[in-house]
Amino acid sequence: MTVSNSTPPTGADLRAALERDGFVVIKAILDPPTLASLRDVSAHATALGRAGSWPHVRVHLMNPALPGSPAFTRLYFSDAVLGPVKHLLRCTDDDLVMELFNMLVRPERDFELRWHRDDIPRRQPRRGARQARRTGLARAVQLGLRNAGPYETGLEGELRVRLEPGDIVFYDNNILHRGAYDSTKERMTLHGSVGHTNGGALRARNVLQHAIGAAEGMRARLVKLGQEVEGKDLGYSQQG
Numbered sequence: 001m002t003v004s005n006s007t008p009p010t011g012a013d014l015r016a017a018l019e020r021d022g023f024v025v026i027k028a029i030l031d032p033p034t035l036a037s038l039r040d041v042s043a044h045a046t047a048l049g050r051a052g053s054w055p056h057v058r059v060h061l062m063n064p065a066l067p068g069s070p071a072f073t074r075l076y077f078s079d080a081v082l083g084p085v086k087h088l089l090r091c092t093d094d095d096l097v098m099e100l101f102n103m104l105v106r107p108e109r110d111f112e113l114r115w116h117r118d119d120i121p122r123r124q125p126r127r128g129a130r131q132a133r134r135t136g137l138a139r140a141v142q143l144g145l146r147n148a149g150p151y152e153t154g155l156e157g158e159l160r161v162r163l164e165p166g167d168i169v170f171y172d173n174n175i176l177h178r179g180a181y182d183s184t185k186e187r188m189t190l191h192g193s194v195g196h197t198n199g200g201a202l203r204a205r206n207v208l209q210h211a212i213g214a215a216e217g218m219r220a221r222l223v224k225l226g227q228e229v230e231g232k233d234l235g236y237s238q239q240g
Contacts, residue, residue: 002027011087014170018088022175023161029080030166038075039165041068042188046105059102061190076101076192084170085194097195104181104189112180114150118173151178163189 002025009017009026017024030038044067048054054066061072075081076098086092148155161169171177173193181187 011090014084014087015090018170018172021159022177023159023169023171024084024088025161025163025167025169026084027164028166029168034075035166037071038190039188041071042103042190044068045103046188049105058105061101061103072101072190075190081168081192082194084168088170089196091196095197097197099193099195101190101192104187104191106185106187107181107183110181110183112151113178115148115152115176115178117176 009024014024045054045061046058048067049057056063056066060066062069062076066072082093082096085096089095163169
């Protein structure tokens with residue numbers, strides 16, 4: 001389903017689209033200045049990664065050491081992103097868990113991803129599907145009804161998603177999906193996920209396999225800092 005941001009969809013609209021298609025596209029969530037700013041910082045981050053000047057290449061976009069990280073952080077926590085997430089998950093801010101935020105870029109050579117579901121093992125579809133259903137966070141699990149090549153295209157019922165600059169797509173990462181990367185076309189796609197506190201071990205595995213567990217120490221230190229100054233009037237850095 002594709003909807004216009006000029007007439008914001010209701011939560012029921014978004015959930016119905018996710019249930020039916022496994023994804024929903026919202027057009028033009030970014031105003032021109034924000035889009036231009038994100039393009040600039042994304043291009044710079046890409047250049048740093050290609051030059052070997054950013055050791056994490058295309059991940060850790062919200063790390064303060066990365067030039068432009070404030071722009072990425074503002075986007076991740078913006079109402080344009082988290083508003084639809086809360087509608088889709090039927091939750092509030094207190095239920096959300098920060099997960100991944102990285103960037104998909106033009107590769108040095110063409111390659112394709114096989115048909116897959118992100119957190120359902122390819123050789124254990126029934127058990128994985130049942131586990132995903134029990135969490136209530138994977139609504140559109142599909143079990144195979146025919147054999148197809150791992151990279152085959154043009155399958156019956158196949159849907160292709162096209163995004164223009166500034167568009168956003170929310171999708172269930174356990175639907176059957178694939179992608180192709182073209183080394184001749186420049187690409188800067190910001191790619192992230194937001195979790196729910198009820199996700200438990202299933203979401204933890206899905207996220208922490210991407211090696212972001214080191215952030216736990218930073219998070220703990222931030223919480224400790226907050227506890228140390230709890231109840232104190234800290235004022236503001238700028239007075240106006």
